[in-house]
Amino acid sequence: MNSRKYLVEKIVKIILLIFTIFIVFVLLSIFYGIFKKGLPALNWEIISQVPKGGYYFGKEGGILNAIVGSLYLAIGASLIALVISIPAAFFIHTYLFSYPKWQKRVRLWLDVLWGIPPIVYGAFAFNFMLFMGWPSSLLAAMITVALLISPVMIRSMDESLQHNSKGLFESALSLGFFKGEIGFKFLFKQSLPGITTAFLLALGKGLGDTASVLFTAGFTDYIPESITEPAATLPLAIFFQLSSPIPEVKERAYAAAIVLTIIILVISILSRVLSKRFSKNRIK
């Protein structure tokens, strides 16, 4: 009887282990590939200089324009998304509290929105810009990426509030707080870990997404000095250099990929640390 259970348990364990090892292996080989090809080209010059004339033919310069552009874009977009998402998430948990059907509907819509591919957002924004006669700019890209990441941001805060929010809400109401107050006083504290994770998730998306910025941000060899100027982004820089036939330029694409990977890695670790710190006062 029991020996059978042990056997099944062992088999399940081995299967799970195999899949885990497989995923880790894939991840490591991607890292290995990027680092092997990119490390030789990675130097101080490439991350501290903007492209000089002829950079894309293998001459001197770097990708500072794209690094800064991507950081600006990601931070700006995440901040805009935060401003949209926090009130939306609180709305779901306070004023929609009495209407569970609508809560469900809103969640479904958000999930559907999140499923729309970024290129669709990009194309939509581009069309809109054409219609209004606006050129590509950092601001346009920020707004596009913000709209792209808001649904998942709202949902991630929403999830962090799911647990216990009914009791919390009722007991705060019983003390005489009004709904909006409860949102911004208590649900905020309660969802702070969720907000942090959501913000950093958004940062990562803003840094990494190519399709939505393709038409909206444009591309430039300079560091943008205002949000109305176009901006270069890392994913696009990688893409352009990878498509070059010149081997030196291709190598530099991998160097840029290393930079992007490291930035995203740092953000992920940061998100872990911060979200743990902010859970301190959370009611479980």
Next chain:
Amino acid sequence: MSLENNTSLIDEEIIRKDESKGLHNLIYVKDLSLWHGKQQTLKNVELNIRDKGITVLLGPSGCGKTTLLKTFNRLTDLDPDIKTTGSIFFEDKDILTKNIDVYALRQKMGLLSQRPHPLPGTISDNIRYALKLKGIKSKVEQDDRIEYYIKKVALWDEVKDRLKYSANSLSIGQQQRLCLARGLAIEPRVILADEPTSALDPISSRKIEEQFQELSKEFAIVLVTHILRQAKRLADYTAFMYYGEVVEKGKPSDLFENPKTEIFKDYLQVGH
């Protein structure tokens, strides 16, 4: 839906009648019915709550005790499917009418729920929220009162060295007492307690019970409990509910000794 006209007139009439009997009532529930959608949860409830002492609500699970408490502080507003008829008079007003200030009402009717729900923040924050809501701005005064209220619920010795810890770090019994302290800091007139000891060990339960006995000298307390012994220990008045109706009510001595209905007899028998 509710009797909006002449609310205070009806009130005065009842009060005069009660006072001639030597009773001082604070809440008058008149012909209260409540529907969850099509299902009727409360049926023509008639109940008076005395202005001091503990009124214990008894009754089998699902008979509408929690619903009745939530009607008292209008948490029922949260559910758009809930419809009520009848009235609840409290301080010269029918609190079921539209033009009542529910926020002020909820502060007068402190609700202690079955499971404690501390608010996110530290132990002292939890009381501070209530004090701020009462408009107490001075930090020194807040700290004084935090100590006062935590002492009042016999929690001080356990938490005095860790007021800055998250309220989450307390045991359930301690959280329940903290929530009681928070409710008191709002300076309510009535304490509505929904099975406040159901999640607690006997010693913590005893502490809460002692608090209630002490508090019943100042406050009107409505206590829901499934523990018959507790009801007998604490009740100054008792009401027994069954399927949304108040079937029996009165002094516990009469009620427990001479139950009039079969249902209540059975309930008491099984409870022993």
